[in-house]
Amino acid sequence: MNDNFQVDYEPNKRELYINLPEKVWDEIDNIIFTRHFKPIKKIRVFQKEKIDEIFKEIDTSLKEKRKRG
Numbered sequence: 001m002n003d004n005f006q007v008d009y010e011p012n013k014r015e016l017y018i019n020l021p022e023k024v025w026d027e028i029d030n031i032i033f034t035r036h037f038k039p040i041k042k043i044r045v046f047q048k049e050k051i052d053e054i055f056k057e058i059d060t061s062l063k064e065k066r067k068r069g
Helices: 048-068
Strands: 006-010 015-019 030-035 038-044
Touching: 038 048
Parallel strands: none
Antiparallel strands: 006 015, 030 038
C-alpha cells in the first residue's frame, strides 16, 4: 500500500492524477472541485466503483464551460 499523498498534472494530456492512501480514500464522502478556492462541483461518493463515470462527467462539463467562455 502506498501511504503517500501526491498530485501530478500532465499538461500535454490536461489530466490531473491524485494518489491517496487507502485509509484516506475509505474515509472520503465528498469530493469538492474548486477554482481559486471557489467550489465548482461537489460530488457525494456513494459507490467508489462509479468514480470514473463521475470524473468523466465533470471533465465533459468543464470542457463545455471552456468552449462557452
